[in-house]
Amino acid sequence: MDNEYKSGFVAIIGRPNVGKSTLLNYIIGQKVAIISSKAQTTRNKIAGIYTTEEAQVVFLDTPGIHKPYNSLDEYMEKASFGALNEADAVWFVVDATEKRGGGDNFIIERLKKIKNTPIYLLVNKIDLIKKKNDLFQAISSYTVDSLDWSEVYPISAKSGEQVNALVDDVIEKLHPGPQYFSKEQITDHPERFLVAELIREKILQLTEQEVPHSIAVVIDSMKKDGVNEKLHIQASIVVERSSQKNIIIGKQGNMIKRIGQLARKDIENLLGERVYLETWVKVEARWRERPQALQELGYNSKQDL
Numbered sequence: 476m477d478n479e480y481k482s483g484f485v486a487i488i489g490r491p492n493v494g495k496s497t498l499l500n501y502i503i504g505q506k507v508a509i510i511s512s513k514a515q516t517t518r519n520k521i522a523g524i525y526t527t528e529e530a531q532v533v534f535l536d537t538p539g540i541h542k543p544y545n546s547l548d549e550y551m552e553k554a555s556f557g558a559l560n561e562a563d564a565v566w567f568v569v570d571a572t573e574k575r576g577g578g579d580n581f582i583i584e585r586l587k588k589i590k591n592t593p594i595y596l597l598v599n600k601i602d603l604i605k606k607k608n609d610l611f612q613a614i615s616s617y618t619v620d621s622l623d624w625s626e627v628y629p630i631s632a633k634s635g636e637q638v639n640a641l642v643d644d645v646i647e648k649l650h651p652g653p654q655y656f657s658k659e660q661i662t663d664h665p666e667r668f669l670v671a672e673l674i675r676e677k678i679l680q681l682t683e684q685e686v687p688h689s690i691a692v693v694i695d696s697m698k699k700d701g702v703n704e705k706l707h708i709q710a711s712i713v714v715e716r717s718s719q720k721n722i723i724i725g726k727q728g729n730m731i732k733r734i735g736q737l738a739r740k741d742i743e744n745l746l747g748e749r750v751y752l753e754t755w756v757k758v759e760a761r762w763r764e765r766p767q768a769l770q771e772l773g774y775n776s777k778q779d780l
């Protein structure tokens with residue numbers, strides 16, 4: 476009988492928008508990675524921590540992979556492949572409703588270089604597939620002329636179908652190891668980071684087109700003046716052009732108000748306390764192309780890779 480405590484790292488990788496963050500959130504049961512229907516939502520490697528009496532699994536959620544375009548994209552790509560080197564297992568997630576494409580092949584080629592680590596194929600969004608044959612075709616497009624997957628799981632990160640079996644399976648394959656984090660901890664990122672991500676999530680959800688990729692959110696301060704006081708959070712929303720600033724502020728400040736209201740609700744749920752949220756919108760021309768600006772805005776390669 477094997478009573479030893481097990482632990483390990485599982486990297487979740489895949490093209491943008493395939494449902495990696497949704498899967499992580501389903502498993503952890505709390506909002507640790509932000510979700511939106513716009514691609515490239517996840518920028519930093521986020522560890523979700525799943526702890527049971529028998530095992531602890533640290534999940535590394537990686538930014539979606541695509542061809543590097545600017546400094547920020549390069550940073551995102553490095554973060555994704557960096558996570559693979561720390562992993563005891565890799566979950567490659569694909570979208571059952573999308574055809575296998577160049578982006579998938581690019582990742583598959585990189586995955587081929589990994590030795591001695593179980594690599595799973597997760598065919599996600601099966602709740603959207605109506606015909607059995609369509610699912611069969613989706614799966615076989617990733618199994619033929621591809622990697623020799625350790626396991627193949629058709630799943631739905633949204634409804635949770637097959638997700639528990641998948642988690643049990645990966646735990647089964649982990650080696651004995653220590654419990655790295657306390658059982659209450661669900662992520663290793665500081666609260667500030669999660670708070671900033673929740674604000675960014677609301678902007679992504681409420682604005683359209685060019686604005687989303689040109690924003691960063693920085694938490695300037697988080698403090699409490701007294702025991703019974705609300706937690707006072709000051710946040711800056713950084714954009715690249717003044718036209719974007721106008722969009723985020725909205726007519727008579729309506730947009731920024733709405734962003735603040737929705738973000739505050741989620742932040743209060745996350746932290747379990749009342750929050751007073753103050754936001755400013757700042758213009759920083761071309762911040763995505765300047766490594767210095769990326770560092771200042773918290774995309775610190777030394778710290779995060």
Ligand SMILES: Nc1nc2c(ncn2[C@@H]2O[C@H](COP(=O)(O)OP(=O)(O)OP(=O)(O)O)[C@@H](O)[C@H]2O)c(=O)[nH]1
Pocket residue numbers: 489490491492493494495496497498509510511512513514515516517537538539540599600601602603630631632633634
């Ligand atoms: N129907 C359905 N939708 C899903 C499922 N999983 C994810 N989605 C949706 O797909 C979209 C993208 O999900 P995310 O979890 O943000 O995808 P991601 O892979 O983390 O995206 P990036 O952060 O851009 O890399 C969201 O609108 C999700 O609600 C699923 O199993 N079924």
